[in-house]
Amino acid sequence: MLRVEGVSYRIDGTTVLEEIDVAVESGTFVLLVGHNGAGKTTLLDLICGIGTPTTGRILVDGHDVVTNPGPARSRIGRVFEDPRDQLLGATVREDVAFGPENLGLSRDVITNRVDDALSAVGMGDAGDRPIDSLSGGERTRVAIAGALAMEPSILLLDEPTAGLDHPGRTRVLEHVRRAYEGGVGVVMATHDLRDLDTVTDRVIGLEAGRIAMDASPITAVDHLADLGVRVPSTWSP
Amino acid sequence: MSEHQHVELVADRTVDRLVRVALFAALLGVLSYVAFPYPLSPAPVTLQVLGVFLAGIFLGPIWGAIAVVVYLVAGAIGLPVFSMGQSGIGVLLSERVGFLVSFPIAAAMTGAIVHGGRSLVDPTTVSTLRLVLGMTLATGVIYLLGLIGFMIVLSMGPVEAFVVAGLVFLPAEVAKMAGAIAIVRSARLPRSLIDR
Amino acid sequence: MSVAYRPGETVFHRLDPRTKLWCQVAIVAAAYAYTDPLPLVGLTIAVLVALSVLDLSPWRILATMRPVIVLLTIATVVAGVRIGSPWFSLADASETGIAAYRVLLVIVVGFVYVHTTPTRASQAALQWLVPGRIGRGLAVSVGLVGRFLPRFQTTARRIRDAMAIRGGDRMSLHRRIAVFGIVVLAAAVRDADRTSVAMRTRCLSWNPTLPSLSFGRLDYLAIVLGLGLCFLAIRSLL
Structure with a gap:
């Protein structure tokens, strides 16, 4: 499981992330949403031990990603925004x-x-x-x-469906879903919520580096528009 | 999960370095493939030497030279990085052997003069004179060793080798030097390239 | 199209990459050690046999080498030219001409390796040849070059096209080089920075499981052949 505890991240005097607390159990599916530049990719980088949080710490299955990167990283799977x-x-x-x-x-x-x-x-x-x-x-x-x-015990995906056509998108989501059903914890950063309503357990919204929302997919609906996310008309968790 | 215990991760800084080395080796490969039409030349003029300059300027004498060695090894084992996308040990040991072997030395020379030693400075703050001096000396080494290679491999005299492999190509090197300086001075230079 | 790796089942594909590296070095050494034409005839026949085993057309190979052939031809002519009577020395031209022909053969010998050896096998050979972290670092960097090349080439082509559309061909040569260079460099640095993050995330380590290399009977035969060539090369130099 993944624990992000009180993480802030500042670089060159600008605050990128502020007081982030997130826990993701194995076998849960978490959507990470927010405007471009809200800090989603930075958060995923920090979880992989890329960069050191200014405050706070991140644990993967109990291993600190900064002080013990070997065991921590071997338990993380990551799909980058551009897989190339x-x-x-x-x-x-x-x-x-x-x-x-x-x-x-x-x-x-x-x-x-x-x-x-x-x-x-x-x-x-x-x-x-x-x-x-x-x-x-x-x-x-x-x-x-x-x-x-x-x-991995946790799978991080950064906009895995961006730029894909419909069949490509459907297939990618199907395989992510299968990994999730196999017991892996999934954190997916995305702008595109289509077809995700039935798998999502939680939606976390980032705004200007802070957690603006951490809610079930049902209660999240009312806030998604403020976070720059369009709610699909078929959304029925 | 005890099977993972003995894994010795490559330190983050070292990964960055290896990636930078590969970046400039690959860039050198791409520039060797780019042929600019050039009026006097019997063979296409590529930007290969620009890649050598850039490796020395941005990576410094040691890592710049290593990047060029990686380029030569990559070409020798079959990646299409030599001029016009060719590769193989045969190309490495062809009439071009002197030029190719001079490249790591030339990168080290450019790097050493631009950075004034082994510790790296921000190349954007280096004077144009220093850049020109570094690249001119590097070009001298490239042509010296390159022409010696032609003389030995093709049994030619120095004047003949110069006519075939120096005369028409040398003026193009000036354009590449000017290009390299403009790149160093460009506002579009990626920051992460200078920061370290 | 230049010569590149193609999967296959030929003798050359089956040889261990280390054997092939060694044999190339031996053949090139022997080719350079002997200056008279007869050994070159032998090497020509060997090269033609190798190409036919690989089902490669010699004409197609020559076509990929056109710039080199042009340069070598000019070299041959220049070597013969004399300032003053008799204006042309056939002896000098033919000496350089033979040397130039030998260079072509040497290049094609390298193509046999390139055509039959995947990068991964070469990386394994490198790591065997250069032990420890230096060898590992070399293999990793060479592998990365293989990943970066097609991406950077695509970027370079795109930028050239974009420059052409916007009248870039009217700029002076050094401005064109600068604009092209800076855009390619910026894109390359972005790709490389993300790849660095990915390599760390994917646990790049100093002590990975290496691909297994093993010598077969064919390899021993080829190694002995290479030794023979090296012996001949050294003898001719003494």
Whole structure:
């Protein structure tokens, strides 16, 4: 599970995040919403131990992400806003193996994890494809597979559906949902709430670096417009 | 989860460094692929040397040279980074061997003169004179070793080698130096490139 | 299109990358050590056989090498030119011409490796060749170069097109270089900074599980062949 305790983050005199408290249990699905520049990506970075909070601390399964980054990061899966930033292998299989290889796991374990992760995102047959041949949606799915191959207890996604067409979007969400049903805690930063009503357990709204809302998807509806998020007409949690 | 215990993470600063090295090696590769039409030249004029200058200017003598070595290794094992997207040990050991081998030295030289030693300064604050001096000496080394390579590999005399591989290409280097200075002085320079 | 890695099942694909690196060095050493034409005929035949095994057309390969061929041809002509009678020395031209031909063969020998060896195998060979953290750092950086290249190239093409549309071709050469360079650099730094974050998040470590490399019978044969070539090269120099 993830605990963000009293985290503030200031850089060059500007406050990016102020007094953030969040706890995400495994098996919960949390949406992180807010205007551009509200601090969503910075928060996700800090959770990964990228940058040190000015005050407060962040624990992943009890490991402090700053003082003990090894065990903490190995329990986090992250999908970046532009998955091209994180795809580090030349082929799909090589990329998904990147995390497990760096954890020093045995060849057999790595092979199993890669196979499982690829079939979990519906790309079991695509292992040998070059990364550069993938479509946008496929890139996101490979990035999710790469995260799942770490067997994380928490999965962080930054706008995973931005720029995808409808079928690509549906498929990405389906595979995120499946990971969530498998017991992983999910934090998804997004502007696009379509099709998320049935999975979301909580909605956290950031505004100018502060938590402006932390509510169930039903009560969140009234505040979403203020946070720059359009509520889909079909929203019925 | 005891299987993770012995993992020795690469320190964050070191990851940043490796990524920077790869960034300038790849940039050098892209610039080697960019051919500018140039009236006198028998072969296309690429921006390869600009990449060497930039590595020295922004990474300093040591990491700049390392970035260029990474570029050479990447090209040797088959990434399309040598001029016109070619690669392989054969290209590395072709008539161009002198030029390619001179690049790490040239990057180190540019870096050493621009930064005035091993500790790095903000390159945007360095005087134009220093930049020009660094790049001119680097260009000298590049052509000296490059032409020696031509002479040895192709059994040519120094004048012949200069006619084939120096004469028409040298004036283009001046444009690349001017370009490098304009880049250093540009307001659009990404801040994270200077901050460290 | 330049020569690049293509998956396959040929003899050359099956050889260990370390063997292939060693053999290339041996062949190039031997090619440079011998200056008379006869060994070059042998190397030509070997190269043609290798290309046919790989199903690569020699003409297509030559086409990818056009700028080099032009340069080498000019070099051959210039080497023969004399100032004053007889104005042209056939002997000098043919000496450089043979050397130029040898360079072409050497380049194609490198292509055989490039065509048959994925970056990952080369990275593993590098990490074996250069032990410890230096080797690991080298392998990681080379892998990153492979990831960055296509992205930066796309950016570079986009910027060239954008400059052309907005009349950039009327700018002076050094202004054009500066505008192009700064935009490519800015985009590259953004990509690289995010990739650095991603590498840390994905637990880049000094002691990963390395891909396994192993020598087969074919490798030992090739290594002995390489030793033979090296012996010949050294003997001709003594």
